Amino acid sequence: MLNKVFVSAIIAAAGQGKRMKSRINKQYLELDGKPILIHTLEVFDKIKYINEIILILKEDEIEFCREKILNRYEFRKKIILVSGGRERQESVYNGLKFVNKNAQIVVVHDGARPFVTADVIEKSICEALKNKAVGVGVPVKDTIKVVDENSYIIDTPDRSKLWGIQTPQVFNYDILIKAHEKAIEDNYLGTDDCVLVERLGHRVKMIEGNYDNIKITTPEDLILGEAILNRRKSKI
Ligand SMILES: Nc1ccn([C@@H]2O[C@H](COP(=O)(O)OP(=O)(O)OP(=O)(O)O)[C@@H](O)[C@H]2O)c(=O)n1
């Protein structure tokens, strides 16, 4: 079944990496001698069910990334470079405009999540064939508090119902484009793609991923990232 479906992957990597407080954008920082973005792309490049990769980059980084990062590595798949927007949502929408017209399924993934596994990606694609909208996440481990503007705790949601959603987030193309266009119409800005589809009233299925599918966001994540890679290498 999956062989008959055109699957596009949109890799969002057009952020500024402000929270990393690094001289170079975080997706180009190296873990185990390889740029974070390359780790991410290599996972998607090996998945035979993915027919195209659309990489969203900051406009002013496209040439640098093509010449100094991507050209140093071999990829089986063609990687289409698209310029991003001010917000992640706009970047993903820009990518949607370049998705192949035969695409049925779109996998949206953060370039800053290099530890995603092929197994989780394939599982999320299979689930999206059934449910049309899927998010990958993990149950939260901490108790979560809702805090007001004066830093007082105003609610403690039932932790058994709380998940930290990651990426990939995988959708039927028609649903995702409609969700983005409605968000633009409503001037709504979300922090992930699932929320845009939820706003359409479409049920989004959560599937369990891995706790080590972290998003490299702040300097501490680089230490975690090296440890994750070392542990994986020791298991080979
Ligand atoms: N306008 C944007 C903002 C973010 N992203 C991408 O979305 C992913 C998740 O975003 P985040 O971790 O917040 O990255 P940044 O926005 O770069 O980080 P910061 O908020 O610290 O600047 C990243 O791979 C990032 O490159 C994007 O494609 N376009």
Ligand SMILES: C[C@](O)(CO)[C@H](O)COP(=O)(O)O
């Ligand atoms: C999409 C996401 O990775 C899901 O956890 C997250 O919302 C991205 O947030 P960011 O602030 O753009 O990193």
